[in-house]
Amino acid sequence: MSIKTFKPALLSLAIASSISMNAFADDVAKEASVVEQFTIFGSDSSVNNVPGSAHQLSKDDLEKFDYTDIMRSLTSIPGVYVLEEDGYGLRANIGMRGTGQNRSEKVTIMEDGVLAAPAPYAAPSAYYFPTAGRMQQVEVLKGTSSAMYGPRTTGGVVNMLSRQIPDEALAGQIKVQAGQDGFAKVHGVIGGQGENISSVFEVFRYQADGFKDINHSNQDTGFVKNDVLGKVRFNTDDDATFDQELELKVKYSDEDSDDTYMGLTQADFESDPYSRYSASQKDNMTTEHLQLQLSHAIELSERFNLGTTVYHNDFSRNWYKTSKIGQMVVDDEGNSSIVYQSLSKGTQLASDYDHGEIDELYTQVKANNRDYLSQGIQTVLDADLNNHQLKLGIRYHQDEMDRYQWVDKYYLDANYNMTLTGEGTPGTDSNRIDSASALALFVHDEWTIGKFVINAGLRYEDMTIEREDWGKTDPDRLTEAKTKKNDLDVILPSLALTYHLTDDLVLLGGVQKGFAPPSPGNEEATNEESINYELGARFGKNAFNAEALVFLSDYDNMHGNCTASQNCDDENIGEQYNAGEVKIKGIELKAGYEFDFNDLSMPIDLTYTHTQTEFLNTFESDFWGDVEAGDEFPYVPENQFQLTVGLAGDKWRSNVLVRYTGEMRSEAGVGASASNIDSHTVVDFVASYDIATNQQVRFSVDNLLDETYMATRMHGSIMVGKPQTMSIGYQYNF
Template identity: 75%
Template sequence: MSIKSFNLFKPKLLSVVIASALSCTVTSNALADDTVKDTSVDDQFTIFGNSNAVNNTPGSAHQLSQADLEKFDYTDIMRTLTSIPGVYVLEEDGYGLRANIGMRGTGQNRSEKVTIMEDGVLAAPAPYSSPAAYYFPTAGRMQQVEVLKGTSSAMYGPRTTGGVINMISRQIPDEELAGQVSVQAGQDGFAKVHAFVGGKGENISSVFEVFRYQADGFKDINHSEQDTGFVKNDILAKVRYNTDDNATFYQELEFKIKYSDEESDDTYMGLTAGDFNSAPYSRYSASQKDNMSNEHLQLQLSHVIALSSRFNLGTTVYHNDFSRNWYKTSKVNGKSLGDGGIEIAAEHDKVAAGAIDVDVKANNRAYLSQGIQTVLDADFNSHQVKFGIRYHKDEMDRYQWVDKYELDSSYNMNLTEAGIPGTDSNRIDSASALALFVHDEWTVGKFIVNAGLRYENMVIERQDWGKNDVDRQMAPETTKNSVDVVLPSLALTYHLSDDLVLLGGVQKGFAPPSPGNADAKNEESINYELGARYAKGAFNGEALVFYSDYDNMHGNCTASQNCDDDKIGEQYNAGAVKITGLEFKAGYVFDFGDISMPIDLTFTHTQTEFLNSFESDFWGDVDSGYEFPYVPTNQLQFVVGLAGEKWRSNILVRYTGEMRSEAGLGASDENIDARTVIDFVASYDIANNQQVRFSIDNLLNETYMATRMHGSVMVGKPLTVSVGYQYNF
């Protein structure tokens, strides 16, 4: 089987979907006006729909509006998400190109434990068979971001322990014609151009959007003038057809196409501790060939129909095609980066006493993710019920090779042996999954009961041709896991008053096994939460405690986790694990007449503990009672702003506590020190539809360790100043 033969979208299937979407004719009005208004494709894309729904949601639920996103106008999703409690991020490249996001102690490795969606559709290149991948939707073009953790996640999967991030792309404007053009430029060659135009017609509406950003990079390769930055392009188009408002069955049909590409000269090679202290923004010359190249295509056809005043049906067919080649140094003088290779590269940059050998691996992979999903919304007065079904298929085609270079005494990389594609890794991981769910929101007086049940049946498979059958002529070695899982959840909110809501719930968490291990186990947990939400006048606040009790926790090997090449993709079971924590968020707006001062505080406290002892290539040697790596005990963010009639400014203080880079207890030289990073932004309206902006990331130019990768140090982004201009019409 090849990736070309793996295609759910036959012409016959598309014709059936389109025919069913348009099957209802336009006749007399049979629905109330308010039903027509509430029936929209846009409503199918969102988790919450509106802020009031967030307030009634049991568990931790947060919605970042367009105004929230524009406050700092980050292009880095990880900087955006630090305003939400219970979310952990791990910087890597400094620009957010490689997102590492975790929730409630799940770990951040390639965001593999979090369900990532764009417009309600799974966004990871292969969310079942290979979730730890190098694609994340371009955050800077998003209009809204929704984050849901805890007991309301029965409707979303396949990973239900951590939570859900749903990114809402540009919606079609309500006006006949509207748009925006914004430009930004800053240090280290940073530049951004973002523009969209669209409008709503009587029956046909559309929007077209372009987003491009780039930088030369803030690191310097030793003995080289080569840039270390990136260029990323993202193009989006949507076209929507809607019936007349007086149709018997009001309908909307929307087609979305999104294309992006990226070229980034990024690396996995960090620095030795000594070089980090003396030259933190340097890079070793052995990494000069490192480059990521990728392309992503998304096709999405969405249909919604108001069947009656009580029933709406929304259906989406989706197709995601992602290909990438991360061409990066894997060995120096035969040593892997985590086993002495980085030290050899560091020494050669100081004293070039002859040539060294450098292996550069072409981590070449192609991904496919596609499916069809439908949700029926039913209004039974006190019961608001959702019935959902999704059929999904995905795969990763891994076809890699290694090129050998000589790094000479003049620090030039000379190719000595070109690798043959397929001779390093040659396999396909694939999955097919059927998911069904029912979710009932039952209102009884001041109580709202949320009960959910999710069922998934999945088959996850690996076909491995080894390193000697590059043409895939022989039968591959095959491993397969078949999984059936039932995931219940139950949550309760109680409106103690109009301002105060108490909430709590329990949920079964799950993550599917890896295709690479025939004896791999599911990740399963029981998750509890309890808290309160209060909002009155200018104040709003939320506090929750959570407890995740794992029967078995997964760790999946990736290159970013310092796994050996032959172990990448393997799953390791940690067994019983306990995670507890506190999430707190509060905001208040002071009104001084012509000037307002909004403040916002976000705090997360987390305790992690392995409950048994074991050895693994992923976590190392672990004793019972050890803490997790890369989960800070405390993290806090404080934002204070000032706003007048035409101007506004905000300063953000982000504190990340000390965290471990490997499992253990107590102080260690391998721990990552606590840090405080401050961002500042100010804007001024030069006209009703024009604005200028001034931004500083890392205002105090804090030099900090972001992570320890391959036993080396990766540095965070330094002070970066930028200015921008925005025009709306």
């Protein structure tokens, strides 16, 4: 096993999974034997031994529609659910196999094999998400194929592979794009290989004015986001005793978005779905993210390779947004006072004000100011023992979230002007630090016996999760904080089996223990634990491939994490609520075929997911509501379907994507409900033409049929999906 074979483990930052090791960009992955060994379907369309559900979106897959929204890309993967929010994917909500999607907190998000959530143990809600438009590949693992990852092992893993250093001495790319609602994108890359030193530099910027209009205002509702990435790699000479590589990665990003949690009432959604209330005119989010990673890989011998990564992530954000809405009330004795309501209950007041039914309004705008830290070191030993492929790994990780928030008060007059009437003091709303430290170890053995491949794994995690809370009266943190702590350890086994019935057909099955740690703020919250099963088959021959899996997640206890995005009351944000026993089962289907008409080709891809969810016990909860045994889980559609049809000639290509999302609940229950979210179908279209061997123009339309649909009621009001949006682009390669 050469270091070139092990290089993907370096570039994926030494995470031990055979599917993860296919973390090459198409430019880099020219060692065909390496790519074929680790892809789900090799170049000869045969199927491999990857246990469980594992899919990869290649560079070509991602460039087909060239989405900047990761959620639009992931809908081609069965068993993955997404929940739109802002329409541009700035705040990703991703779930897998019924886990729930809120802030992607129930799945493991990684970039280059390193945990990417701002504080994945202490505060998993991903208010930062890696910019999808600069990624070269995306790997999605569910079930037993994701069992080696943590800290959350029930749903699955999304691992995004960033820009790789090109093979050429000098190569690069420039992309520009412009479209409706002020959408614009600039993407530039340059890099190359040297004898011992190689590097790449990338700049990505995209922005929009937004597709919503604030009532009685000309203010934009869009965003600007910037990403800058640099990598430098040092490698030893060809005749060195030990083949080694050392890679430094530095990434900086920032964002300024006029985003809000304030949706619409049902009546306003039906009459003017792309409007926003005047009370949200101050809502704005600013973020900064710094990522440092140093990776080292060494070939110890032909059979042993060692990869190590040290990583550090700093993320800060302040989401300044309306949290309460009030009006002046006069009691029977003539005394006046302002009565505030939560955002969900106060939305009707905001509507009445904009429609002129009341003359004035009062708001509380909260500065949701937080700083995050995530850092650690991880290493993996990869051993080739003939019919045993053994992986041993260890990771030490630390993270924290520092909440230092305040509330400002505003008055809105009869002319819809918003005036500051009370400036809050920083640290007088939420003033606490949630932190975690964790030691994780795993061993994974892939044992080949004839046509059988047995994958056995064992993961151990020892973690301490803690909260220090200074309350609302000690902004300088001079007194001793109120402390809560959870110390726990867990052993997570997994076992999977694949069997080659023929050269083209493989059967697979597996079982694993799923886990998610408790919140630092609730000492009564227990671990989320489940036993997860899957059974299915893969087939691949010539131009046809297919996969069918059934899955069952049997929870002893499911968590619900209370966040502002789920319309939680201020005093409950950050808390965790147990749901007890839950059962989720479903079917995942995926098939693809490419028709060849001599001068034309027509690739077709089909994805379908059917999911059934059920609470198995009756309880009352501030988070879940009043739940009866047999109720269905909110925000998991029973059916979702996607069909992509392409047509390509010598110099041109076109693709149509049809995505159907079935009806889903916004709260636990069964049967029809006025609060359900209706099913909807969205069609995307893209066409491109090569004006030269290294130049291309592109025309794309998101939501081609201009479907108006409800995306979510997550915030206690209705958020609308993105309308029809056209854009044109140009690409130059050198």
